[in-house]
Amino acid sequence: MHEVALANDLVEQILSSVAGRGVARVLEVDLQVGVQRLVVPEALRMAFEAAARGTVAEGARLEIQEVAARAVCGSCGFEFRPDIDCYLCPACGRADARIVEGNDIILQSLSCETEES
């Protein structure tokens, strides 16, 4: 369950980005998850809920947007969308692909409630 480690990192990232901004509660978290990371959204949601407990992010809604993989062939420069287990270049047939997208987990945006409101 690498989702637990991911969720812990995510909560840490959220807490450091809202620190000192008078945030009372984080309402929503928009996350882009590359398919290459093989994250199970439900597992990540559960792990997030547990990791956020007792912080300002407790009870926040987690919006997970999956990002498809994109690869560039190192031999011929062809750009393609690889399958999870197949990185052969459809143009030249070599296995020399570099994943350029779909490998990251990006915290897109946060909706927060400030102490004022």
Ligand SMILES: [Zn+2]
């Ligand atoms: Zn190629």
